[in-house]
Amino acid sequence: MMGWDIGGVNTKACRVPQTGEEDKATSLSKGFEIWRNPEKLPELLGEMARELGPVRAMAVTMTAELSDAFQTKSQGVGFILEALARAFGETEIWVLGTHGRFVELSKALLSPLDFAANNWVASCLYEAKKNPDCFVLDMGSTTTDIIPIRQGRLLNKGTDDTSRLAQGELVYTGALRSNPNTLVRQVPFDGRMVRVADELFCLMADVHLLAGKLEPEEYTCPTADGRGRSPEECHARLARLVCADRDIMSFDQALNLARYLYEKQLETISRAWHLVASRLKKPFDLPWCVAGQGSFVLRDLASRLEVPLATPLEQEVKALPARDVALLLAEAIKKEGLR
Amino acid sequence: MMGWDIGGVNTKACRVPQTGEEDKATSLSKGFEIWRNPEKLPELLGEMARELGPVRAMAVTMTAELSDAFQTKSQGVGFILEALARAFGETEIWVLGTHGRFVELSKALLSPLDFAANNWVASCLYEAKKNPDCFVLDMGSTTTDIIPIRQGRLLNKGTDDTSRLAQGELVYTGALRSNPNTLVRQVPFDGRMVRVADELFCLMADVHLLAGKLEPEEYTCPTADGRGRSPEECHARLARLVCADRDIMSFDQALNLARYLYEKQLETISRAWHLVASRLKKPFDLPWCVAGQGSFVLRDLASRLEVPLATPLEQEVKALPARDVALLLAEAIKKEGLR
Numbered sequence: 001m002m003g004w005d006i007g008g009v010n011t012k013a014c015r016v017p018q019t020g021e022e023d024k025a026t027s028l029s030k031g032f033e034i035w036r037n038p039e040k041l042p043e044l045l046g047e048m049a050r051e052l053g054p055v056r057a058m059a060v061t062m063t064a065e066l067s068d069a070f071q072t073k074s075q076g077v078g079f080i081l082e083a084l085a086r087a088f089g090e091t092e093i094w095v096l097g098t099h100g101r102f103v104e105l106s107k108a109l110l111s112p113l114d115f116a117a118n119n120w121v122a123s124c125l126y127e128a129k130k131n132p133d134c135f136v137l138d139m140g141s142t143t144t145d146i147i148p149i150r151q152g153r154l155l156n157k158g159t160d161d162t163s164r165l166a167q168g169e170l171v172y173t174g175a176l177r178s179n180p181n182t183l184v185r186q187v188p189f190d191g192r193m194v195r196v197a198d199e200l201f202c203l204m205a206d207v208h209l210l211a212g213k214l215e216p217e218e219y220t221c222p223t224a225d226g227r228g229r230s231p232e233e234c235h236a237r238l239a240r241l242v243c244a245d246r247d248i249m250s251f252d253q254a255l256n257l258a259r260y261l262y263e264k265q266l267e268t269i270s271r272a273w274h275l276v277a278s279r280l281k282k283p284f285d286l287p288w289c290v291a292g293q294g295s296f297v298l299r300d301l302a303s304r305l306e307v308p309l310a311t312p313l314e315q316e317v318k319a320l321p322a323r324d325v326a327l328l329l330a331e332a333i334k335k336e337g338l339r
Numbered sequence: 340m341m342g343w344d345i346g347g348v349n350t351k352a353c354r355v356p357q358t359g360e361e362d363k364a365t366s367l368s369k370g371f372e373i374w375r376n377p378e379k380l381p382e383l384l385g386e387m388a389r390e391l392g393p394v395r396a397m398a399v400t401m402t403a404e405l406s407d408a409f410q411t412k413s414q415g416v417g418f419i420l421e422a423l424a425r426a427f428g429e430t431e432i433w434v435l436g437t438h439g440r441f442v443e444l445s446k447a448l449l450s451p452l453d454f455a456a457n458n459w460v461a462s463c464l465y466e467a468k469k470n471p472d473c474f475v476l477d478m479g480s481t482t483t484d485i486i487p488i489r490q491g492r493l494l495n496k497g498t499d500d501t502s503r504l505a506q507g508e509l510v511y512t513g514a515l516r517s518n519p520n521t522l523v524r525q526v527p528f529d530g531r532m533v534r535v536a537d538e539l540f541c542l543m544a545d546v547h548l549l550a551g552k553l554e555p556e557e558y559t560c561p562t563a564d565g566r567g568r569s570p571e572e573c574h575a576r577l578a579r580l581v582c583a584d585r586d587i588m589s590f591d592q593a594l595n596l597a598r599y600l601y602e603k604q605l606e607t608i609s610r611a612w613h614l615v616a617s618r619l620k621k622p623f624d625l626p627w628c629v630a631g632q633g634s635f636v637l638r639d640l641a642s643r644l645e646v647p648l649a650t651p652l653e654q655e656v657k658a659l660p661a662r663d664v665a666l667l668l669a670e671a672i673k674k675e676g677l678r
Binding site: 045123126167168188189190192193252253255256257259260263270271274275276277278279281282283286305337 | 365469497506507526528529530531591592595596598599602606609610613614615616617618621622623640643644
């Protein structure tokens with residue numbers, strides 16, 4: 001089996017044996033900015049597949065359809081699926097729907113929106129086999145997913161990004177690239193509440209680094225001003241949030257500001273979780289399975305809300321959705337004999 | 340020495356020896372709703388003083404001037420000071436100003452606003468002698484005070500209630516009587532955000548009891564509907580916040596709502612503390628001296644913000660401002676030989 005996770009900036013593939021053994025997975029990730037040379041996608045896919053070796057069937061997840069390369073999500077999903085068909089004409093290809101079922105590539109082309117931004121579904125469905133009752137909270141660089149799982153079933157109400165935002169199941173705030181000015185309209189500075197600038201002057205990575213929550217080597221995204229990642233450079237960027245500089249806002253004041261913004265990010269995620277939780281019975285008893293670069297934020301929130309933690313998703317696996325969708329397909333073929 | 344704390348509903352007095360020994364203080368509290376029979380105040384004061392025994396001098400704090408009995412605060416302060424003068428014509432009487440200094444009663448009458456709502460000053464000044472570097476956070480039934488103290492000096496910027504609200508030094512939210520509808524415009528219920536009713540259907544005491552933070556015997560204020568204090572009765576009242584009842588909102592759903600509102604109260608106090616803190620150097624190093632019926636909320640917040648706790652104010656002392664103002668006067672006379 002081979003699983004794919006085709007993103008806007010990186011394309012990931014993972015090969016697993018048909019028997020479904022996790023520890024025999026081999027994976028591969030290639031930088032490929034889809035908006036630069038979209039027509040080269042089939043070629044890239046072919047290369048990656050050759051590198052990993054031949055397989056009986058493939059499973060697909062994606063997020064690249066949201067790229068500016070495409071005018072609509074439907075167009076993006078169609079483009080990606082056609083690139084796969086072109087690259088692997090002879091191979092059986094299954095696409096995971098946000099409804100949680102596998103659909104053949106040719107049929108998926110008939111309702112492309114059911115297959116947009118579906119990579120969280122793979123990880124959650126796979127997690128549901130290990131923790132049949134839990135919340136999956138996955139905080140990446142810019143977004144946070146909140147998915148309740150009961151008796152092995154995903155209880156998400158949203159399926160596409162917009163309905164997931166409406167339900168609180170997708171929160172557009174993350175550990176690194178998010179702009180702090182989306183969390184607050186005003187921040188405390190020198191005894192007053194000051195409105196923030198609507199510019200990309202600084203990132204949550206600056207906040208977390210100054211607040212002592214993130215190590216410099218975990219600051220893996222580009223900085224907002226192209227300068228370095230030292231605390232002093234984070235200080236200078238954060239001062240810009242209220243149109244100040246390091247002469248006007250001292251290092252200590254920037255620390256205070258970072259800790260305020262850290263609180264605001266926790267509050268934002270907390271509010272969304274409470275909204276999802278308000279649909280469920282005894283949500284405070286469901287353990288949280290936390291994942292992603294922002295799992296330190298999620299662990300702090302779990303502790304504050306006094307909810308238990310579940311065994312975390314395997315962080316060390318690269319290309320997790322690619323691996324999980326391949327393992328899910330292996331199992332589905334074994335159990336249900338797809339096709 | 341005798342100290343007074345004249346509130347709108349209770350009047351407290353405390354007698355301490357001139358030598359200033361805390362453990363020899365004796366105190367007295369009488370229910371007296373000033374708006375019912377304001378003209379009886381001198382009589383009450385005389386009775387209480389006789390019960391405690393003769394003293395050389397008296398020190399005064401108050402909050403009763405905010406009662407609806409008076410049209411302005413000046414009028415209220417004047418009325419209270421004149422009642423004291425009438426009751427104790429021969430006794431030396433000093434009034435503690437919100438600037439932190441004692442002023443003779445006759446002079447205090449010339450600038451009454453300097454003496455309105457001054458009882459927090461007494462406790463903070465006294466606390467500052469024990470913890471010269473700290474934050475005093477005192478959460479009562481309806482309000483929370485946040486006062487930074489450095490090198491034994493109160494660093495409050497506000498003096499009257501309005502300027503203290505503006506500075507974040509006074510937060511109008513408390514442990515018992517506050518209406519949860521002041522903390523939120525909407526609450527999560529059954530997967531949706533629902534606007535709250537602008538009625539006094541429930542209290543923060545209901546929230547804290549359901550959230551497991553308050554024991555039934557600590558629910559010392561009247562309930563909003565005149566019914567009892569059992570978890571089921573709190574549930575019924577809390578359901579009213581979104582115009583529901585116990586049939587529409589289950590007990591478990593009310594628990595979720597209570598825990599959401601608890602978070603919102605912490606966020607409200609946290610925001611005010613950050614505002615006060617933003618004026619100070621290294622505010623996260625200043626220990627919190629927490630006091631009042633809501634000290635459980637404040638301890639939780641301190642832990643979340645990772646700030647240390649100082650030795651708490653003595654909770655078991657009834658009439659704390661009355662005692663503290665008397666001890667402060669004893670010391671001021673000893674040191675500065677007032678008059």
